[in-house]
Amino acid sequence: MTECKPCVTLMEERLKLTKASTTAKVDATLYRRIIDGLRYLVHTRTDIAFVVGYVSRFMEDPREDHWAAVKRLLRYVKGMVDHRIIFPRTGESWLQLTVFSNADMTGDIDGRRSTSGVLVFLGSVLIS
Template sequence: MKSMFRMSGLGLLTYYLGIEVEQTGNAFTLRQSAYARKLLERSGLGVCRACQTPMEEKVKLSNDSTAPLVDTTSYRSIVGALRYLTHTRPDIGFAVGYMSRFMAEPREDHLAAFKQLLRYVAGTRDYGLVYPKRSKGELELIGFSDSDMAGNVDGRRSTTVVLFFLGACPISWQSMK
């Protein structure tokens, strides 16, 4: 297939910067299963009970929390690692961004929300992006939007996200087991 990614004299690309690449005749898949496993082990959640959602519904965390402080360095390390994981896992993007707001003074309730997210990652470790081969001239525009009106409990600000794909957009994020 002409559109396959090859490295000069090394064959098909299979792994790059922690991203696993699987190429077939009709699609290619990007995922970070090994990276997610290492992140979970480093966080002490290598063996944990998985959960179905990245965040609890309608969770309202605040900078004014009175819960005890947690180690800022380890909290920021988890944030950075999860931010890198969002390259192939758009399903965790909102949760990671939301919990990134508390990096200045992370509290135990903020860390508990991160543990929920890590338990979700444990259950969906093999998810990735699938980019199907498209016929020439077959462009498709797909758009998504979401917002929470005055959802920030600290400043009553809203969060709005708009995302558009044109052409060869990922059709799914799925488990590749």
């Protein structure tokens, strides 16, 4: 995937993958190796955590549609490799942490389980 076209979104909007997929099987060993590498990358790239967790559900029997989601994630990582988070130090402000959480009730097609997510903002606030 060294010559792939980078993308700016992690996954398709409203993507619903299932373990009961009827698409062609893919190489399970390669799929697992890629997922393992992405799980390691989550430690420094928390923006991919949800999608890595989502595609990890299909490591037992990966299919073409699961593989397509992983390839899109790899294209996103390639496109965002130069992005960084910088917290500049200023004397006139302090950092404020804001956290939101949500869950999609029974969003998992296979087990009817909920998937939760967290959104974290860390921003500077001027002291007045």
